[in-house]
Amino acid sequence: MLAQPLPDLAAWSQYLTGQPIPVLLDTAEELSLLAEVEARHGTVDAHLIDDAVGDDPLMTLQVLTHVSRHRTDRQITDVDTVTAAVVLMGIGPFFQTFSPPLVLDDHLEAHPRAVAEIRRLIRRAWCAARLVTEFALLHTDGHASALQKAALLHGHANILLWCHAPVLAQAVRDRCEQDPAQDSAHHERAVLNIELRALEHQLARDWGLPATLRRLTDPDDARSQILLQPQRRLLELALMLADRLDREGTQATPTLDELDELSTLLTLSTPSVQRLIDNTLA
Template sequence: MTTNTHLSLNDWLIKLSNIEIPAMQYTLDQMSHLHSKSDDISIRDLSLLIRHDPLLTLKLIRYQQRQRRAVQMKDVNTIEHVLLMIGMGGFFREFGSTQAVETQLQQQPEALLGIRKIISRSYLAARIAESLSSQRHDVDPIEVTTASLLHDLAEILLWLSAPELAQKITHYLLKNPGRRSHEAQKLILGFTINELQTELALHWHLPSLLTHLMDERHTDEPRVRTVSIATSTARHLANHWQDPALPDDYQNISDLLSIEPEQAYGLVRNVCIKAGHEWEWFSVLPVATQIPQF
């Protein structure tokens, strides 16, 4: 794996486009279990499994985008809709031999832990977005949830393809607690991970709606703001429950939903507790274990 810090943004697009996208081992185990009783499961059962794993979600959506016919004028923006198009049999046939993240990173335990933490954080962001969208009576909460799950894909792929650089960014921030993440990314990569994320979405021709919802330049729009708030809150919670940025997150939720900040905190707390019951999926300690006891 290269540690060249002078690759251009375009070089990174090519590099990341050529890697084999894996999935979490727990995801693959659950897929095998569902496949063994495929006569008794539904599209919904399979979609609930896939939505835990941003890598498998990406793999599925990219597959559909490559397979789409010229007559298909409308993007498919959710896992459920892709599954309806390819069928459960098609899904297991195309993705049944997906490699595990744990296999790819078996010789790099620090990188494996790093990617597990981000995937767990991405799932929590999706759960927060789902709750916010439900409160807002969003026209299609699943679209916002999917965008939140995929929001930090570039960071996940960096840990997968160049963990040395991802670790450099992490270590830099630990040694310089006053610096912002985008500053460290710019210093080490030459660009921010959000810039890479936006370009990857365009380069891979991901559905335009999902690309738009992940683009933080449009946070004046409530749906984009929902994604941004959910991912920001999950990121800060992953640090600790006393992260100094969390009060701003609660205030942003308060403004979005027209509720009190205390209610916003309660909403996030409840989501974290529910998500914490699925900790085995990611093999990392859930943020719910750190909830302050008053």
């Protein structure tokens, strides 16, 4: 576990990309069951694996980074889903590569508060992923799958910080709670020498995550800000709503401006947008 901050963005990215990525206990159990079914009956397919583990952002990150690192010259398109990755790898090699996985609870056995914080961050990601998927489907958007994965992986730098430097992650959290007038980036710089948002984009580039996922979130990608403007904005709104729900609980609601903007983007009335959000999160 890292106990002292690293000097810069490059050092942080090099450190974290070299660490194992743990997975949720439920994911590990599902993988074990599927591996047993495949060994006995040979009936597991890529969709079954995606259904079992695709909602775990840590497992999704592990699969996408593995496929990126082992990309061949013949692979001309990005792999941006667990299903596509399993098809590319094959069922047997998938289980050989990812079984048995490192389980989050075992990895952080001495840091239960870090486990709790990671689970909170993952619940927020699930919420954003559900919202943006519904937004994208109503928008008749071909990027729906990429938007869902971008929301699911949002915040992975923070999650990995809690995984591999929980003392530093807690120090950032404590500063944010003690001085909420300052934005989180200020406290991140004070403790870590970097901002987590910048680290997230650096990790995505260094890992070679799918280009569409990077374009949907990279603040420096001016071209995508134009070409993917509605998609990026739908993702931003979903993330904002999920963050507010995380902070304020079920009483949190979209602002009137957010409802109006979503109404325009989705060509729905504002009451219909509110019902869509309520039904999605019910």
